[in-house]
Amino acid sequence: MRVYLAGPDVFLPDPLARAAALKQICARHGLIGISPLDPLDGGDLPHWQTLPEAFRIARRNEAHINSCAALIANLTPFRGPSADAGTVFELGFMRALGRPVCGWTNTAAPFIARTRTFCATPAGTHDAEGMLLEDFPGLADNLMIDAAIAASGGTLVIRDLPRAEAWQDLAAFETCVAELGRRR
Amino acid sequence: MRVYLAGPDVFLPDPLARAAALKQICARHGLIGISPLDPLDGGDLPHWQTLPEAFRIARRNEAHINSCAALIANLTPFRGPSADAGTVFELGFMRALGRPVCGWTNTAAPFIARTRTFCATPAGTHDAEGMLLEDFPGLADNLMIDAAIAASGGTLVIRDLPRAEAWQDLAAFETCVAELGRRR
Incomplete structure (x- = not known):
């Protein structure tokens, strides 16, 4: 079974x-x-x-996703309260195909807590621009992400690691893989 | 023609x-x-x-997208260098359905410039965690987003407005709408 490995892991040093x-x-x-x-x-x-390099990469990624039976996304927060935008795009893409989408993150703080930290409003309901903070208990990220994983029959694995280890530790990833592996 | 209106506009005060x-x-x-x-x-x-409220909202949004012939996304950067995560998910979802996806943003600075500002590294190639900055000339956001709009035959409309007006001005949105309207 082919599984697409979405995540900002492509930006790591090696x-x-x-x-x-x-x-x-x-x-x-x-x-x-x-x-x-x-x-x-x-x-x-x-x-x-004839396409620019960036667009060729995107076409290739879309083709890879189409060729896979499931997707596992590294949802560890990336440059903001949410997961990497490319990863979230790919999760939505695979969800529309109706196949299982799984996610893992090495940050256990829920989305609302991370958003409040990011907006520097420890108990606030709105950000400095007056826009509402999405506040649903226990969600790991924007509701479309958590809900897609649940609705697709996928797994969301959350670990709590110091930020310095967040891009190294693969235990949460392996838990997703093992769960998908058991379904083959 | 039904068009899904994706965006963090749902977080605005009214x-x-x-x-x-x-x-x-x-x-x-x-x-x-x-x-x-x-x-x-x-x-x-x-x-x-029986689903939690957040998951019911997500199911409804997915059903709305499935019922629409095109999608227009408000890609104005939201709490970080990229667009709102829910919006990006929905853009990926519609892209997988093979229908036109359009985007508009009231921020003209390219993704690489916004990312450098966010990471406080004015000419850097990597962030403080050693992760590469995505640096393709002229992209408005992560390459999956720009490429999906182009590949789907959609339109990306970019305006440059002061941040205080970024959530009010709808001229870029209307340009997307007009372009889709001409295709009917």
Whole structure:
């Protein structure tokens, strides 16, 4: 079973080593991990040649997602209270395909707490621009994300690690992989 | 033609008035704007009753998107360098359905400039955690977002407004609507 590995892991200092580590964990549980950095089977489509590099990457990622039976997203908060935007896009994309989407995060503080910290309003209901803070008990991120994982039959695994370890530790990821692996 | 109106506009102080304003602009161009705040035609599905409120909202939004022929997303940066996470999820969802996705933003600074400002690294290539900054010329947000709009045949409209007006001015939105309206 092919599983797309969404996440800002591609921005880590050695993204190919990270992809290899994620794929190795997948293999241990009988899954084939597909990284956004993988070339496409059969290569890029000929008419992508005229596209800018960024758009070719996106076409490749969409094709990878289409080719996978499930998606696992690294939802560890990235430059703000929410997960990485590209990761969230890909989660929504796979959700629309009706296949299982799973998520993992190494930050246990709920979304409302992280948002309040980000907005520097410890008990506030609105940010400095007067916009409402999304406040539903226990959600890990924007409700579309948590709900998609639940509705798709996927797993959300939350660990609480010091920020310095948030991009290293793969135990939460492996829990997602193991759960998907048991379904094969 | 039904068009889903994705955006953090639902967090504005009077979200129903905002939804009405967006719908009125759609109507002027012969489109039916569908707000995330709209009840579903036919109501919620019976088995949603046991879901928490947040998950019922998400199911409703997914059903709304499925019922629409196109999506227009308010991509004005929201609590970080990127657009609102819920909006990005919905954009990815509609992109997977293969229908046109459009975006508008009232912030003209490109994604790389906003990310550098956010990370307080004026000319940097990496953030304080050692993670790469996505640096492709001219992109308005994460490459999945810009590329999805282009690949779907949608429009991306960028205006440059002072932040204080970013949540009020609807000229960029109307440009998206007018463009979709001409295609009917």
